Every structure is written in C-alpha cells, then in structure tokens.
Amino acid sequence: MRFTAATLATLAVVASALPTDVHYEAPKGGWESVDYPEGTGANLHEYPPPPGGWASVDYSKTGAGAAPAKCPEAPKMAGSPFTFTSYYEVKAVPGEVVNGTTPTGGLAGASGLFKIGLNSELNLICYNIEIYGFRGEYSSPAATATHIHEAAKGASGPPRIAFPNPVDVGNDVRRSVGCQQGPFKTGLMANGQDTATGFHVSQIEKNPAGFFADTHSSLAVPGAVRGQLA
Numbered sequence: 001m002r003f004t005a006a007t008l009a010t011l012a013v014v015a016s017a018l019p020t021d022v023h024y025e026a027p028k029g030g031w032e033s034v035d036y037p038e039g040t041g042a043n044l045h046e047y048p049p050p051p052g053g054w055a056s057v058d059y060s061k062t063g064a065g066a067a068p069a070k071c072p073e074a075p076k077m078a079g080s081p082f083t084f085t086s087y088y089e090v091k092a093v094p095g096e097v098v099n100g101t102t103p104t105g106g107l108a109g110a111s112g113l114f115k116i117g118l119n120s121e122l123n124l125i126c127y128n129i130e131i132y133g134f135r136g137e138y139s140s141p142a143a144t145a146t147h148i149h150e151a152a153k154g155a156s157g158p159p160r161i162a163f164p165n166p167v168d169v170g171n172d173v174r175r176s177v178g179c180q181q182g183p184f185k186t187g188l189m190a191n192g193q194d195t196a197t198g199f200h201v202s203q204i205e206k207n208p209a210g211f212f213a214d215t216h217s218s219l220a221v222p223g224a225v226r227g228q229l230a
C-alpha cells in the first residue's frame with residue numbers, strides 16, 4: 001500500500017485513540033513459563049473440540065463473544081483493504097467440463113461465477129464464488145471440490161488451489177468468499193506431494209489461459225461447471 005499524508009494522519013489519530021497505559025503483569029515464573037496448549041497453531045487440521053464436543057458449547061454464556069468490548073471506531077479506509085495485481089471474472093458452465101479431453105456435459109442446469117483477485121507480491125488469492133443450480137454432493141479426492149486447476153481449455157490438469165466449497169445462501173445460490181495466502185495446499189497428493197506444492201499465484205498471471213476454475217458434484221464427478229481464467 002502507498003502511504004499518503006492522509007493515511008499517515010489517519011493512523012496517527014487511531015494511535016492516539018488507543019489506551020497507552022495498559023500493563024500486563026507477568027505470570028509467576030515469567031512469560032517463558034507459560035505452557036500453551038496444542039491447538040491449530042501446532043499444524044492441527046482442526047481445532048480440538050472441547051470436552052463434550054462442539055455441540056455442548058452454550059454460546060449464550062458469558063465469554064468474550066457474549067458481550068464484546070466496545071471497539072474504538074475503525075479508521076475509514078477508501079475501497080478494499082487489498083491491492084490486486086490482477087483480477088479475473090470467470091463464467092463457469094457445464095459445457096466446458098472434460099474428463100481427460102472428452103467433454104462430459106457437466107451438471108446440466110448449473111452455472112457459476114468466480115471472481116478472483118490476485119496479489120502476486122503477497123502470493124495472495126481472494127475469491128468471491130457463486131454457484132447456481134448445484135445438485136448432488138460436493139465430490140473430489142482433494143480437500144474441497146472447488147478449485148483452480150492448471151490446464152488449457154479442453155484439457156484436464158491438477159488442482160493448484162482448493163477453495164472452501166460454496167454454501168447455500170438461498171434462492172439456489174451457493175457462495176464462498178475469502179482469501180488465501182501461499183504456501184497453498186489442495187489435499188490431493190500426486191507423485192508423493194500435494195498438487196499445490198511450490199505453487200505461486202504469479203504462475204496464473206503469466207498464463208491465465210492455462211488455468212480454469214471449477215467445482216465437482218457427485219452427479220458430475222469430472223466437474224459440474226468449468227471456466228478458463230482467460
């Protein structure tokens with residue numbers, strides 16, 4: 001991001017609004033003595049459930065989430081917090097789906113719109129995906145069934161990015177929105193390594209026609225809808 005005089009002035013205002021006299025007492029034995037429990041930071045795939053399982057958690061009880069402390073007013077930022085070095089809008093349709101090089105017809109009646117923003121300096125991909133008329137269950141040997149694959153139009157290739165599957169938001173629309181920063185993982189192993197190993201979003205920018213977005217259904221395993229990035 002480019003810092004302008006106005007930005008710096010905004011940051012200065014925010015800094016002066018923060019309390020400056022907060023002192024946390026060190027625990028007995030000092031901070032080094034704190035034994036942090038294993039959690040997602042220890043490369044666990046899932047956050048360990050509490051005793052009794054997630055279903056036993058009563059979110060109405062007191063806690064940080066029950067009565068959030070008042071935040072100081074957020075600084076007003078113009079536009080998106082992210083800067084993209086490229087942007088793609090991909091219409092995904094059943095007619096583009098192939099198995100190998102053989103058209104399968106995909107999932108009749110379904111379609112999709114993948115809005116993809118890349119920042120190749122940060123190796124960051126942001127996405128706003130909508131799938132319309134999806135049927136069946138998501139189905140893929142990868143960690144999710146919604147991907148960017150590397151292959152030219154009419155050909156098949158490995159997933160390089162696995163997006164969280166779009167979820168039902170009503171009116172026959174499924175949506176998935178967020179960002180991921182490399183190193184990436186698809187959860188699909190090929191030749192002993194994850195198909196995202198070493199992948200960098202700049203590879204998409206160098207040759208967007210060599211990549212496509214898709215999602216897979218149990219009713220159309222090779223793909224429900226598909227579209228090339230260029």
Ligand SMILES: *[C@@H]1O[C@H](CO)[C@@H](O)[C@H](O)[C@H]1NC(C)=O
Nearest residue numbers: 099100102104220221222223
């Ligand atoms: C894709 O094609 C291969 C043959 O090339 C076939 O064995 C496989 O069953 C097909 N997959 C699907 C899901 O149709």
